[in-house]
Structures are given as structure tokens and as C-alpha cells.
Amino acid sequence: MAEASELRREAASEPLFGSLATFAMSSVGSKVVMAVTGIGLWLFITAHLAGNLTAFLGREIFNGYAAALHHNQPLLWGMRLALLIGFPLHILTAARTVALNRAARPVEYAWANKSPARAAAKTMMLSGAVVLAFLLYHLAHFTWRVTGPMPAAPLPSGDWDAYSMLVMGFQRPLIAGFYVLGQVLLAAHLSHGLYSMFQHLGLWGRRWTPWLQSAALVVGYGLCIAFASIPLAVLLGIIKP
Amino acid sequence: MSDKKMKLKLHVYRQASKDAAGAMKEYVVEDVSEHMSFLEMMDHLNEQLMNKGEEPIAFDHDCREGICGMCSMVINGIPHGGHRGVTACQLHMRHFKDGDEIFVEPWRARAFPVLRDLVVDRQAFDRIVAAGGYVSINTGGAPDANALPISKKEADLSMDAAACIGCGACVAACKNASAMLFVAAKASHLNHLPQGEPERYERVKKMAAQMDAEGFGTCSNYSSCEAVCPKEISVRVIAEFNRDLLKAQAK
Ligand code: FES
Numbered sequence A: 001m002a003e004a005s006e007l008r009r010e011a012a013s014e015p016l017f018g019s020l021a022t023f024a025m026s027s028v029g030s031k032v033v034m035a036v037t038g039i040g041l042w043l044f045i046t047a048h049l050a051g052n053l054t055a056f057l058g059r060e061i062f063n064g065y066a067a068a069l070h071h072n073q074p075l076l077w078g079m080r081l082a083l084l085i086g087f088p089l090h091i092l093t094a095a096r097t098v099a100l101n102r103a104a105r106p107v108e109y110a111w112a113n114k115s116p117a118r119a120a121a122k123t124m125m126l127s128g129a130v131v132l133a134f135l136l137y138h139l140a141h142f143t144w145r146v147t148g149p150m151p152a153a154p155l156p157s158g159d160w161d162a163y164s165m166l167v168m169g170f171q172r173p174l175i176a177g178f179y180v181l182g183q184v185l186l187a188a189h190l191s192h193g194l195y196s197m198f199q200h201l202g203l204w205g206r207r208w209t210p211w212l213q214s215a216a217l218v219v220g221y222g223l224c225i226a227f228a229s230i231p232l233a234v235l236l237g238i239i240k241p
Numbered sequence B: 001m002s003d004k005k006m007k008l009k010l011h012v013y014r015q016a017s018k019d020a021a022g023a024m025k026e027y028v029v030e031d032v033s034e035h036m037s038f039l040e041m042m043d044h045l046n047e048q049l050m051n052k053g054e055e056p057i058a059f060d061h062d063c064r065e066g067i068c069g070m071c072s073m074v075i076n077g078i079p080h081g082g083h084r085g086v087t088a089c090q091l092h093m094r095h096f097k098d099g100d101e102i103f104v105e106p107w108r109a110r111a112f113p114v115l116r117d118l119v120v121d122r123q124a125f126d127r128i129v130a131a132g133g134y135v136s137i138n139t140g141g142a143p144d145a146n147a148l149p150i151s152k153k154e155a156d157l158s159m160d161a162a163a164c165i166g167c168g169a170c171v172a173a174c175k176n177a178s179a180m181l182f183v184a185a186k187a188s189h190l191n192h193l194p195q196g197e198p199e200r201y202e203r204v205k206k207m208a209a210q211m212d213a214e215g216f217g218t219c220s221n222y223s224s225c226e227a228v229c230p231k232e233i234s235v236r237v238i239a240e241f242n243r244d245l246l247k248a249q250a251k
Helices: A003-007 A020-025 A026-058 A057-073 A075-104 A126-145 A164-170 A173-200 A208-237 B039-050 B122-132 B154-163 B167-173 B181-192 B197-213 B224-228 B236-249
Strands: B005-014 B023-033 B101-106 B113-117
Touching: A003 B039, A003 B167, A026 A057, A026 A173, A026 A208, A026 B197, A057 A075, A057 A164, A057 B039, A075 A126, A126 A173, A164 A173, A173 A208, A173 B005, A173 B236, A208 B101, B005 B197, B023 B039, B122 B181, B122 B197, B167 B181, B181 B197, B181 B224, B181 B236, B197 B236, B224 B236
Parallel strands: B005 B101
Antiparallel strands: B005 B023
């Protein structure tokens, strides 16, 4: 077929994968990029969750945590910088590999591809896209403060009343629902990603790889339940205004 | 032994030549014995076609006992038909029943262009092996057998990977048309032996570069390859390949 003749079919000339950049662009290297940025993003999410859960400890502690984070500029900007590098790398590399993989099978099966594969693995792109949409909304809500209900005035200290923002937002079922949905898709994404990253980094064990697959499922959905507990607790009146 | 005769409806991909347009075509096959292999059923259909003066369906085959890796059909959406550890030639018709509809398609990948009907060009695999799937040996007398002791553990790892018959089912099954299971199996089988070990990192670099140049996709760890591999090769080899390639960057 025509598309075959366009292929160069010759490996790049020496030095093979000499530079790190060339490696990062190769099929295996791009997955290493996904794995490494994935670990970073996962660590961030876990730390973020720990902070969020202070909402259960009441207004004072949660607002105290929010203010402490806000006033710790090196930590805040260190985190932001890491995210500003990690997120685009993760997303752009994903987009590139998807394009590459589509090109690798220009003609799909006429009947269907019925080869077994876990649903979470096959829908990484979809779950990732929804999580990205959720993330943008979440930033608009809490970081840029352009959507969602806002408390009328900042705290006397000049800080934002994060606790009120959280409660006022999640008292609206639609907003709470979108947060829960975002978490469910994040869980699906992590349930494959947390296992997959080990494969990409070449870590495999006859005994612990199957265990790891279950662990990724538990960690992914565990994070989801913990995150989603906050909007649900507000809706149910457990976290009070 | 009973010998039930079946009547099947087949949908087979037909393409007259490399550059022609192809399409699925419907056929009815009569008198299929449950003792036939899938390829024998195809032969049977071809006889019926030839009797009618039609062009028989081209498909690859050779050993017909699951060792050569020539047969290559996606049967009802799964390469080799979806029974664990069997090639299409080992697939028995007793797995089907009278009146079944069966879809038969070629491997689909940009790197495996269709040459005719169900026959695809798999030379991309040969070029990957030529790029690094060998051991450089200086000429001389054949070394004594058992001169190099190899531990049972290493021998097993090597032999498990060496079971690969290069059929390409892994590529055909993968949503990304990735060749990682094949490439990694070929590398692993040499990397675990003292003869292959010295070139380990050079080998994975060269094979990975050729794999990319051939236009295969990337590995997303779907493990579909492992599920359809007629030799049941584990995705362990892929992790190993990734690790070696990562280490190779530092060399
Ligand atoms: S014909 Fe040889 S493996 Fe099927």
C-alpha cells in the first residue's frame, strides 16, 4: 500500500539515541517520560489530598493549612514550577504517542479488534482528557477564583476564606457531582498508570507484578474515595458551613 | 468418533494485490468437519472456489503445526482465533458450531502492508533482527558443547523468550500496533546467554531504533500481545527491554 512506501525504514544514523532528547522522542523513551512525569503528578496529588482532608478537622485548621501553604512562597512556587513542567510534558507526550499509534494502524479491522485488554488501559486518553478538563475547572474555581460561589469578603487577615469557598461550592450538587466524576476518572487513569509506569521503567517481578496491578487499583480508587469524600461530606452536611 | 458436518458463513478480507483496494467478502462453506484445522477449512473453501472458477483466497502457511509462524489470520477479531497458546493452523474447527459466522482478516499494521488477501509483508521483523538480533562470532572451530555453563534460571528466561516464532500476532492484537513483544523477545533470548550478553546494550539500542523506523506503535501495556501470543511469551521481556534500553542511555 502507498503509505508503506513513504516509510523511511532505515534507523537513524549514528549515534543511535545518542542524546537524551532523541531518546525521549523514541517510542520507548516517550513512555519513560510518561512514567516519570506520571510519578511526579501522582506524588503531587497524594500531597494535595493530605491537605484537603484537613477540611474534616474544621474551619480553623483548614484555613490555617491554606494560609500556611499560601505564605510558603518557595514551596508554592517550587510545586507550581514542577507542575508547569510535568503537566505539559505528560500531556504533549501523550498526544504525540496517540498520533504515532494511530499512524501505526492506518486501516482498522473491518469486524473489530477483540483482543483482550483492560478497559482502564484502553481508555487512558479519554480518562486523561476528562481529568484535564476537571483540572482546568478546578483551577478556575479555587486558584483563579473566576467560577463558583465566592464568599463576600476575605478573612480579616487578608487571606481567602478557603473553607467557605469549599463549602459554598460543594453545597451545589452540580459542582460536587463534577468533582466526584473527575475523581472517578482519575482513579481509572491511575489504576492503569500506576502499574504501567513500572513496566515502562523496566521493573518487573514474577511475584510482585500481579500484586502491583491490584495495588494500582486499590491506590487509584482509594485516592478517588478519599478525594470524593469531601464534596460528599459537604452535601450530606458532615462538613458544616 | 462422530463427524458432524458444519455449514459456515465466512467474511474474508480480499485484496487482489498490494496496491488494489480491498474489501470483506462473504462466503458459505459447506461440509466442514469438526476435525479440520482452521487452515484445512480454508483449503476446503478454496477448493469450492476453484471449482466455481473463482480466485482462491491467498493466506500464509507452512508447517501447519504451530512452529513456523507463517499462518496469520485475525479470526473473529483476535489473531489466531483467541484460544490460549495456539496458532491458526492449530485451531480446530470443533471450536465452532454449525451456522456460525466467522470474520477472517489479515494482520493490520502500517509496518505490515497487505500483499494479497490475508498475506502481509512481515519483512519489518527481519530487518529488526538484522539490526541487532544476532550474536557476533569470530570464525573458528565450533566451541565444545557445555563449555560455557549457563544457570538453569538464565537458560529458562532465554528459552521462554526464544519460543517466539515471529508470527506477528502481538502487533496484530495491539491497539497501537506495537511490536514490543516480538522485539523484546528476540533481544531477551540472546541477552540471557553468555554469547549474547556482551552486546546486550548495543543490541537493544539498534533493535529499538529499527523498530521505530519501521513505523510500529508504542507500548501502552495493554498486554493484549501476551494474551494472543501462541507461544505465551510474557510481557516480562518488554520490561526487561525497557530497562536495558534505559541503562544503554548511560553507556
Ligand atoms: S503454519 Fe506454521 S505456525 Fe501455523
